[in-house]
Amino acid sequence: MRRFVAERTKHLIKRNFLSSSNNHSFLASQSSFFSSSSSSSTIVDPSSMDSSSGVTLQTINPKVLKCEYAVRGAIVTQAEKLNEQLKKEPGTLPFDEILFCNIGNPQSLGQQPITFFREVLALCDHPTILDKSETQGLFSADSIERAWQILDQIPGRATGAYSHSQGIKGLRDTIAAGIEARDGFPANPNDIFLTDGASPGVHMMMQLLLRSEQDGILCPIPQYPLYSASIALHGGTLVPYYLDEATGWGLEISNLKSQLETARSKGVTVRALVVINPGNPTGQVLAEENQKQIVEFCKKEGLVLLADEVYQENVYAPDKEFHSFKKIARSMGHEEKDISLVSFQSVSKGYYGECGKRGGYMEVTGFSADVREQIYKVASVNLCSNITGQILASLVMSPPKVGDESYVAYSAEKEGILSSLARRAKTLEDAFNSLEGVTCNKAEGAMYLFPCLQLPEKAIKAAEAEHTAADAYYARRLLEETGIVVVPGSGFGQVPGTWHIRCTILPQEDKIPAIVERLTVFHKKFMDEYRD
């Protein structure tokens, strides 16, 4: 099967390029196929043109129309409706719970936050209790101490004030120290831009780099659809490079090169390369050697390296380790001036999973001072990211240390979450691999499995009859019959003619056996119905 996919990949990549038109828009047009699962929402309905202000689908910004975001697309909307139905009319569906495996949202599925982090946040939100005696009984000593430290870093201890547009300086100092400890190379607090999660940072960089459709960004396929959405919203062109499923979603430099050359030959100026490591939706952890090749490639070709490193704490394969691209570049002897590199980190992932807090940062290195000033200006238009998220970003980069009162509890919580995630990943991977016509690469990291489904021709035809992609059809049927919500591979991009789904590994462990059973029963029934 793997060899088959590999061969087909090469063939289809070739076909895809050769059959496309000779102008740059073919690259952009590829992004539209990612979204076939939800593209029905963009079909213009003339009957809706009744707005008094003349704001209709025909008159809004076409970049907005073009943008798609499958992680919260049609399947999820349907799941929310079914969820409402379950609440209002229990027993009317063949399941009693919707399992949202569509999105990396650990706490929505029962993961508990790290106690120490929440203690510090609560104390910073309501500092007047810091001096009260009852507080000693409710909070750990080191959380109280940390809250004081953080408050002292905030001018006037005002956690309700706008901060510096890049974030509170003292918190950036802490984060830079955390990066240094992680990488063994210096980090500069002035390079840190605190952001409301990683997404606004990505948007900011796209906004900076993309001037028109003639500007392109090299993105992995499959990719996290934030990238295709952001490129579409900012009017640029997505230049795809294909991860090789047959080699565990390997990243081949030769493919990068040929895609870059093809894009250039069509008049596209490629500005940057996006790498997601550990991978989303694909879960691979890049080897150090591969990362070096990528750095060298970006340096040689004059590309900004946009490194999505939000899953840096989520590595499950014992033989793999996370290395930041900055560490790799510096260890190769490349200094700041040699390569433009942006690393994105978020409080939403890792073992912390604090998605709702919207904290994160980007570390921006290798840009000239005047370009940096422009990034600062864009950041300043939105004033600053939320202070709770800023504080949390400093905490995840500087958790309790050996000897701190909270250290033992913190370590147990962290290890409990990460080891459980590893077990869940393995169980679900095995379950997918046991299904007829399904192959699933190992989740070495991140929070997802991205199994490949060999769907019968009859199923593909049934999907076509409903004007939907075959994997979207499968995902819809899966939802309707089991309550399990996954995202069709077409939402991330995939080699044309292949079908995938992305399923998170996040349901709590006690739910996994039931999920496996429901999935197995559903899949057999589906195949029985459609087997050629």
Add this chain to the structure above:
Amino acid sequence: MRRFVAERTKHLIKRNFLSSSNNHSFLASQSSFFSSSSSSSTIVDPSSMDSSSGVTLQTINPKVLKCEYAVRGAIVTQAEKLNEQLKKEPGTLPFDEILFCNIGNPQSLGQQPITFFREVLALCDHPTILDKSETQGLFSADSIERAWQILDQIPGRATGAYSHSQGIKGLRDTIAAGIEARDGFPANPNDIFLTDGASPGVHMMMQLLLRSEQDGILCPIPQYPLYSASIALHGGTLVPYYLDEATGWGLEISNLKSQLETARSKGVTVRALVVINPGNPTGQVLAEENQKQIVEFCKKEGLVLLADEVYQENVYAPDKEFHSFKKIARSMGHEEKDISLVSFQSVSKGYYGECGKRGGYMEVTGFSADVREQIYKVASVNLCSNITGQILASLVMSPPKVGDESYVAYSAEKEGILSSLARRAKTLEDAFNSLEGVTCNKAEGAMYLFPCLQLPEKAIKAAEAEHTAADAYYARRLLEETGIVVVPGSGFGQVPGTWHIRCTILPQEDKIPAIVERLTVFHKKFMDEYRD
């Protein structure tokens, strides 16, 4: 003086339009004059083209280059440097403190947060203490009850999970109920989009409406530079309408009409009208009759009404009252289908002043279902706004009520802040009006004074010699000699040839006398130096 300004306004508006070129870009080009105080940062320096990735000022998105945001512009950067100097080398400057009167950031200047709000936030951040006995001694009973209510509205009580892209449904219910109570007209929770402060909502609407430079947005001049910045970033054209300083920053429909017609005659499709009420930087509170005219104008001309209502709680004039534009429209008998209306609200302003929490919402009414779906899609690309900000937005729209344990303390805190703001506004207004060549309209609302400075010709020449606007020159000198940070009027737009500064009314009351004295001494010295 006032009559003089009014006459000059008309003359200059006329001249401004007549002398401009015959294509639409003249409208856009006006936005560049707002920013003369900081425009030096956009001058291209060829020596900086040393980035390995080829990312230079010449190759970044020109929309980013064009965007300016004076509230955090050059004067503020200089102020931050002086602030560092004061810390490192106390006594080396003619003042011992920088007073940041450049930005509506109340808590940075010592305003205390509302206790009840912070209690609820802390409990929601760390819900495991809700059951503990010590908590009863530390928190008010109604804050504990409210925290439980809010947690019950969050699926799985997971305050660390991504929410629905529009925000947690239960919190939107609370906000809709608060709007209904305020307006006396129904509000629909599905119309509420919770946002990280008001700014992302404004960006979202600009992104939706602006297709190219041919699309315009009618904006008041002077305006809050978020609007000019956002229009620049999204590639549209700012169509100015001038508030009339002589009539207390009145909004004349005849001026709106003529500006709209001029824009249309130049091929610009005007999509929306921005109204800031209470005004920023101008502080006026619109009369009900005037609001009705504005609603009628938007309805007739097919414009979206973008109503910036973030200062709705900041009304100081006893004869003025805040009315939301939705209430006005509904009270005129206009239903949802009759007018497209977006109201922006924020937790950053009012008596709460929680800027750092980045909470807010927009209420979106009068758009077709399919356009609404597009707004939802754009919101979903950023997943959701931060949950702390979402909770706070629900609290400001549903504060403690008579009979609640916290009510008395809450009311005292609220009234203390608002009455003090009113006193500070009056004292500063009088102080400005007592200065030679300065006239200052009353701050009926919001957080700012926007005095008009009649600067001597010699001062204007001195500024020109430094390639800066005269008000930016004045603001820089004011900073260097007194430590008071204000924003030059050129950052907001003003009738050409007039000069203003925006000064917040936010320094704590005990500091006001010293500010007035420093300002008075500085101004006299400045005038003595430059008097014609």
